[in-house]
Amino acid sequence: MSNSKRIYLSSPHMCGLEEQFIREAFNSNWIAPLGPNVDAFEKEITELVGVKAAVALSSGTAAIHMALKYLGIRRGDVVFCSSLTFAASCNPIIYEGATPVFIDSEPESWNMSPKALLKAFIDCKKEGKLPKAVIVVNLYGQSADVDGLREICEIFKVPIIEDAAESLGATYKGICSGTLGRFGIYSFNGNKIITTSGGGMLVSNDEDAIDKIRFWATQARDEARHYQHSELGYNYRISNVLAGIGRGQLIVLKERICQKKKIFNDYQKAFNDIEEIEMIPICGYGDPNYWLSAITVKEESNVKPIDIILALDKENIESRPIWKPMHIQPYYQKYRFYSHNDGEASIAEDIFNRGVCLPSDTKMTDEEINKVISIIKQLFN
Ligand SMILES: Cc1ncc(COP(=O)(O)O)c(C=O)c1O
CATH class of the missing domain: 3.40.640.10 (Type I PLP-dependent aspartate aminotransferase-like (Major domain))
Structure with missing residues (x-):
């Protein structure tokens, strides 16, 4: 560490x-x-x-x-x-x-x-x-x-x-x-x-x-x-x-939203040329508060979400898997679930399997954001 x-x-x-x-x-x-x-x-x-x-x-x-x-x-x-x-x-x-x-x-x-x-x-x-x-x-x-x-x-x-x-x-x-x-x-x-x-x-x-x-x-x-x-x-x-x-x-809520948005934009710009990474989709119908910047890694990539989490952890940087969907939680799996697509794996599970929440702390300096970005980029090179 x-x-x-x-x-x-x-x-x-x-x-x-x-x-x-x-x-x-x-x-x-x-x-x-x-x-x-x-x-x-x-x-x-x-x-x-x-x-x-x-x-x-x-x-x-x-x-x-x-x-x-x-x-x-x-x-x-x-x-x-x-x-x-x-x-x-x-x-x-x-x-x-x-x-x-x-x-x-x-x-x-x-x-x-x-x-x-x-x-x-x-x-x-x-x-x-x-x-x-x-x-x-x-x-x-x-x-x-x-x-x-x-x-x-x-x-x-x-x-x-x-x-x-x-x-x-x-x-x-x-x-x-x-x-x-x-x-x-x-x-x-x-x-x-x-x-x-x-x-x-x-x-x-x-x-x-x-x-x-x-x-x-x-x-x-x-x-x-x-x-x-x-x-x-x-x-x-x-x-x-x-x-x-x-x-x-x-x-300072407005200020925090601006800071969160900047973090998101920095990640988006940095990962733009990495074909295997996709940012959480931002829909045109509103303005998010960008609380957490999340990404998904394409299925075919050799780099898995856990590789990103472990590489960041080694540098004392916190990241997190996407929420594990409730319908596959041990406590809740006995309850009914309705999926978006008939007969296919659920969208929620797919996002969970391929996603990571990246550091989105508003106290991060530019240098720290760049450090996170460069650790992730190295994995994909
Ligand atoms: C989506 C969602 N719902 C509910 C809660 C519960 O809020 P609290 O921790 O204040 O009880 C949280 C966060 O903790 C959350 O992320």
Whole structure:
């Protein structure tokens, strides 16, 4: 292993302004899972993405859980979810005792395939058991091609939960990622484009829904002098200290997107002449936030994704395989899966088998980006 400074996939990048909000929390002794930073963070997100209401939570996972609970998902219900994602997208389906059905990616965007979605709907309709929700994931910072998916969901009258954990700041046809479904969720986990160390946000234009979820997520305390509970509660709020970090981070979100885009463009330019490497496709319908720069290596190449990961690792550089699709995860493989192409290997598996997420850390210097590029180029020479 090299002794040089580690280059990360995507690590927290503080701008310094966070400290002012944290200091305010300390000075006012608002060290609690609510407070002025939490309220302001919610308001700032609603203004940024153009949505009526938001509730700040302890994680993106909690946000998905609360959206499912609000939509009445319970034991025996079916929920559709993108297969090519992180397990947190679908784990809350299991929390509520429901059954996930996984939907393949389309090759154009790597996100949910409308073709596979329609097949799943048709089968479920025949069986007399439509899903109660569809969780559409925006992978690596790029929105799914939502119009086609929404059209299908509208035919069957099933709401979309947009998992925009990775795509805060991205747009789809000019509209902000996370605001295209009935609910949208963001994650502020340490590796995301902005972070609160850990945290999440649920957004919706349905203000009553957000109010109800805020109540559940704050331990479902009835209005009474004593502790009284008429419903099951959750301890899912974010702390006022962490929301302060989020407020500072929001100020530099645009800057972070520009930095991520530059990293992507540098890779794209550098690998342009390597026939065996393809960048994650960028679709013309919107602007991604370029959270992670991912590539695929052509099947016939002698260089495999693992060779790239190991060569970078040897130089103390972090990279990562593409998310392993949910339908081939040991825990989830017993659930149904609908593929994009009939009778062929799924698109999600193909991307997983041939893909790598490259270092996309906004703190990388040009020299460090060039180092990553030159290590990869050497493998293909
Ligand atoms: C696609 C996706 N969904 C959900 C989550 C869950 O977010 P959190 O880690 O904030 O619970 C993440 C990231 O962690 C994610 O990448």
